[in-house]
Amino acid sequence: MSDYQETLYEGYGQRFRMDRLLHEVRTGHQHLVIFENARMGRVMALDGVIQTTEADEFIYHEMLTHVPILAHGAARRVLIVGGGDGGILREVCRHRSVERITMVEIDATVVEMCKEFLPEHSRGAFEDPRLNLVIDDGMRFVATTEDRFDVIISDSTDPIGPGEVLFSENFYQACRRCLNDGGILVTQNGTPFMQLGEVQTTAQRMNGLFADWHFYQAAVPTYIGGAMTFAWGACDAASRRLPPDILRQRFVGSGIVARYYNPEIHQGAFALPQYVLQAIGKPGNN
The missing domain is CATH 2.30.140.10 (Spermidine synthase, tetramerisation domain)
Structure with missing residues (x-):
């Protein structure tokens, strides 16, 4: 041992x-x-x-998926960048209203190994007929595709190695180009207590690119350093400020039974600590 x-x-x-x-x-x-x-x-x-x-993946995967899809309210086409373990894909597949799912993963071996050794992450989602799995570099894909998406979810590794390009200014710009009107981009953004510089860099790159940009968070025990931050870029500023009853209606309507996500968590997740707000140059949670 x-x-x-x-x-x-x-x-x-x-x-x-x-x-x-x-x-x-x-x-x-x-x-x-x-x-x-x-x-x-x-x-x-x-x-x-x-x-x-396996123990805590549900927190990360539910929050990176249900927050943008339910905030959008009418997402038909979803792009997943990364996410080779299949957890995000599993949660996206639970939304019956989604008609087409494109998943771009750079490493085919990760997909194959996770299907075999982490089958609970995908639970058969790779067999969903709505899925188009593309083995390619995520940056290259968003820079060149003619497809447009309602929601883009970037489930990348940390900004070292193959994941580094998925935190670049070019990546965010290319994602913005691929979004339909009213579209939303969310990305994994590290734990701000340990990786505050990365959050600041993302804030600078999102600013001016999206009508509304912010961050939201969830505590995932495996990601050491405190709460995990997710970047949020929305083409419609109203997406982040939905009344609680609308979110509740959409969630109930989805028929999804979650283990972490609920509409109250959704709204509360956007309230950020003061040190993070100061770092990203926002005087308050708005």
Whole structure:
């Protein structure tokens, strides 16, 4: 029995007991490890950084999916960038109103390994007939596609290695180009306590690009450093300020039974701590 030590931060981190190593491979893009841990279930790491665990993945995947789709209210076409473990795809597939799902993942090996070793993440979602799975670089795809989307969800790794380009100014601009009127972009943006510089950089890149930009957050135990931040860019400023009864109506209408998400969490998630607001140059939560 050995330990898995995460390497994301210098001088601070987390350790998992590796009760059983299930798979380890160096793909064409990154080093992938999947192992079992008694507390967190099956765990996947890429290049020394924990990506997802069976125990708490529902928090991250529900919040990155249901917040933009229910805020939009009429999303028919959804683009997922990254997300090779299938968790985002699983949650998007729960929305019956979505007609077409495009998923662009750079690493085919991640998809195949997660289907085999993390089947609870996707729960058969890769077989959904609405899915068009594209193995390609996400940046290249959004820069060149002729398709347009109502919601774009960027479920990337941290901004190191293959995921770095998905935090670039070019990426946000290309996503904005791909959005229909009223469209919404959301992206994984790290934990602000440890990665405040990344949040500031994203804020600068979103500013001026979207009618409304902000961040929202959720506490995911696996992502060490406190609350996880998600970037929000909306073409319609009203999307973030929906009355509670509208959100509740949409959620109930979806028929989705969630484990973390509810309309109150949705609204409360946009309230940010003062140090984050100061860092992004907003005097208040507006």
